Amino acid sequence: MKNDRIKYIAKRIGDIHKNNTARHDMLNFDLYKLIKDRDLLIASYESIKSNKGSLSLATSLSKSIDGFNLDRIERLNIALGNESWTPRPARRVYIPKSNKKNLRPLGIQGVEEKLVQSNVKFILEAIYEPIFNNQSHGFRPKRGCHSALKSIDQTYDGIRYVVEGDIKGMFDNVHHGILLQLLRKKIKDEKFIRLIQKLLNAGYMEKEPVLIKPLTGTPQGSIVSPILSNIYLHELDIYMQKTWITSNKNTRDYTKDKTYASLSHKIKKKQNEVNLSTSPSDRKNKIKELKKLRKRLNSRKYARNYTKNKTYASLSYKIKRKQNEINLTTSPLDRESKIKELKRLRKERLNHPFIQETSKNIRVLYIRYADDFIVGVSGPLSLANKIKSSIGNFIKKELALELSEEKTLVTDINRKPVLFLGYNIRIDTSKKIKKVHMKGRTPFMRRTTGTFVRLEAPLNRIIKRLALNSFCDSKGFPTPKRQWVPFDDYDIIKAYNSVYLGYLGYYSGAHNINSLYRIRYIMKFSLAMTIASKHRSSINKLFKKHGPWLKLEAIPEKGIKEIQFYNKKLNKKNICWQTSKTSFRSMENYIIGKRTRSKLDGVCCICGNASVHNHHIRHVRKQPKNRQKTFESLMGLINRKQIPVCHECHVNIHAGRYDGKKLSSFIYPDLAKQ
Incomplete structure (x- = not known):
């Protein structure tokens, strides 16, 4: 019965997704019934119960997730059914940003609020995922930072200017009225809309x-905030697609010279005749004719009819004249001044393209991740400035948002890289000579100017972050991490590997991946210094004892495996973008799996009572100051396990009166029957 019900709910959500995929103008009705569904609320509980911070109380009025039971689900179900449920306000805390200087606001929600928001998220994703733009990558299934960066890597070759978009206080300035009107375009269920309004107004x-109820904004830290912000900024995605991207497709304003094309066709035809000829004399004559045709072809000045850039042509003419003047000059002083002028003209010419940029050879590319976006422009600077201005006008008029004038910049990435999602993006302008292999032709050398996009790990920025976290000093020299000295040696190596592999994973697509050897050097020697400091030894003695990668042997009796610092070689062959594989279809199975594995409707694993709470085994409690916390124990707080217990047993556990079987042995449901 339980399985049949949740399968029906999961199928209903899957059908919503399927229908909106088939028709982007699909209207959606009767959604509120899904939000209040008891089984979907239980599935949402199972998805959030082990999250970091799930035991944190929102306010003094909130109840902890520890001891959560079916009664609270039932009461929430009834309150949602008669629309009497009102979300409690979040508790706002401030967490440091990556630079550790500025703070970011974060709202801590209550348990019931998280469950309702999780259900709302399931529904909104089913409706909006099919219609979201391909240029949007933030907080979406199968998308993320790497999918956005991969798109740039594959499409930004030849881009000259980049508009770096920064929306001022995006999450705090979402206009509630505009957002609700956008939702009403697709959702014809006023109960559902009223629920969204309650969540926005919770404060x-x-x-x-002191309760603060802002008139604008989506609460940062809430489950629905990312999907609501994507719905809001979807209007910007549509505007960019219709106004700039579609109207500036990748077409080129040049055509083949007709004579050149005719000669090329004759050469190809003559080459086939030579290949098929069997008579030596006939073959010799045809080869002579082929050579004549090739000579005529090479005499053509241009292979294509380009519209030449007037400024470039003018500077070329001046350079030619200046060169003639130098050749005719006899005075050494006069000659020197003319050479200086010639160099200046040549340098100035480098700033102008050879081909005149017209509407036909302009490209505009757009990528957005949450509230950060960049617009790539292969065209004149004036166009990039025009796009920047038009985006500012659009979001101000349609979305009541503003661009930050200080941070929204137009950058020439041929000269200066832009930072987007932690990567430096630039165009490689170095000249190269490469060997070209073409089918049916002898390989030949070709000179090429680099117009290929490069995505690089910002080494100096990474080193600054490592310095902020005490792995090195401001100059990048390794230092011991004193905070980790009390940990066990095995835990210290695990911690260092975790941080280092995190950097390797995120920068796995960097074109300068070999530069990450510097990060490996810092982490390796910081690790050695930390362990040496713990044992009051030197790093030389440590390397002599444990080898160059600080290998620690396994201890089978304690269940400890062999471990060493990660030392896999870095090379360009390992470059890859790590994109998520989670699709919406698997979301149906996810919901079913979460509900069917729930222990909320089980029996007490200690006494067998049918009325149960969920007890969190790794409960976060104050520990004695002299008790040493290992890295393993800190990670364990994130991966909490729960067991079903009745009210009486739960009280005994917290009061310290329980003295039966070890609680961790009850994690698996089968043990509850023993």
């Missing part, structure tokens, strides 16, 4: 009991 508390 937050910084210092209890």
